[in-house]
Each structure stands twice: as structure tokens, then as C-alpha cells.
Amino acid sequence: MRDLLDSYKETRKSLKRMQGRLKESDDAIRVVRLSEARRKTGRARAVCNGDENKSERQIIGEMISDTELVIEWLETGRRPGNKRGIERRAAYQREKLMDPVRMQAFVYRGTAGSPANLTDWQRNQIEEALCVLSERERECYVLAHGQGFSHEYIADLLGISKGSVDSYLARAQEKITERLKNSLFLV
Numbered sequence: 001m002r003d004l005l006d007s008y009k010e011t012r013k014s015l016k017r018m019q020g021r022l023k024e025s026d027d028a029i030r031v032v033r034l035s036e037a038r039r040k041t042g043r044a045r046a047v048c049n050g051d052e053n054k055s056e057r058q059i060i061g062e063m064i065s066d067t068e069l070v071i072e073w074l075e076t077g078r079r080p081g082n083k084r085g086i087e088r089r090a091a092y093q094r095e096k097l098m099d100p101v102r103m104q105a106f107v108y109r110g111t112a113g114s115p116a117n118l119t120d121w122q123r124n125q126i127e128e129a130l131c132v133l134s135e136r137e138r139e140c141y142v143l144a145h146g147q148g149f150s151h152e153y154i155a156d157l158l159g160i161s162k163g164s165v166d167s168y169l170a171r172a173q174e175k176i177t178e179r180l181k182n183s184l185f186l187v
């Protein structure tokens with residue numbers, strides 16, 4: 001990783017050197033054209049600014065900005081410009097502890113031979129993970145992750161506030177995380 005970062009920094013240095021040489025050559029071209037214009041007309045007038053070099057300078061400038069973006073990304077470990085890091089994602093972007101399809105199969109208990117059906121072992125694992133939850137936390141967790149209802153709908157269904165549903169789900173998630181870390185049965 002460090003070698004990759006050093007490689008990008010070296011690339012940025014060489015690109016900046018190229019950009020400096022192009023600027024110097026552009027200045028030299030401008031001086032030559034200005035002296036030619038004075039010689040031909042006897043006075044100084046506006047001369048084109050080396051438009052053929054402008055596109056090269058523009059491309060190199062874009063390359064420099066791209067390498068600086070990659071360098072910042074590698075140094076900070078997060079995409080430049082993002083206000084939140086990976087540890088502070090929105091709820092829908094967070095990693096789920098249980099596979100939603102498994103949780104839904106657990107809730108619906110289908111036996112029609114579908115590949116989504118669970119084995120007894122898988123069903124016991126889910127039961128083991130959910131056994132640490134209070135009755136209300138389990139209701140909220142199953143409704144949210146097993147049946148896919150929104151927090152607002154769960155609140156209406158259970159007659160509690162949406163904030164309560166959020167806190168029950170957060171506590172349930174913490175308990176299940178702790179249970180998964182400490183249980184040999186859930187490995």
C-alpha cells in the first residue's frame with residue numbers, strides 16, 4: 001500500500017515538472033511571437049497565447065488533479081469530499097448481520113422445497129441469535145428484517161413511536177452483534 005502511495009506521489013512530481021516545462025515553453029513562444037510582431041509591424045500587439053500548448057497543459061493539469069485525488073484517498077482511507085466515513089454510513093448502507101433472505105425464510109417457515117428454505121441447523125442458529133432479545137426488541141427486529149416493514153409502519157402496527165422502534169432495533173442489533181462475537185454455536 002505504501003509503495004502504491006509513493007508511486008502516485010512520484011507521478012505527481014513528474015507531472016508538475018512537465019507542467020512547468022510547458023509553461024516555460026509557452027512563455028518562450030509568446031516572447032518570440034511578440035518580437036516577430038514588433039519586427040513586422042513596428043509595434044507590439046496582442047499575440048495568440050500558444051493555444052496548441054493549452055490543450056496539453058489542460059490534460060496535464062487534469063492528470064495532476066486525478067493523482068492528487070488518489071493520493072488523498074490513499075492517505076485518509078476515505079473518498080475525498082465525503083463528509084462521512086465508512087463507520088458512519090446511513091442505515092441502508094450498513095452491513096447487515098444476518099442475510100435478509102435467511103431472516104425472511106425464518107419468519108415465513110416455508111416447507112415447499114424452495115432453495116430459500118432453511119435447514120434445522122440454520123433455523124436453530126437464528127433462534128440462538130434472537131434469544132437474547134426482549135419481546136419488544138424481537139418483534140421490531142423480526143418485523144423490520146424478517147418482513148421488511150418500514151420503521152414508521154412498525155410503529156403504527158405496535159402502537160409506539162418511530163423513535164422507540166429505532167431504539168429497539170439499535171439495541172437488538174447491539175445484542176445480536178455481541179451474541180455473534182461470543183457464541184461458539186453461531187460460528
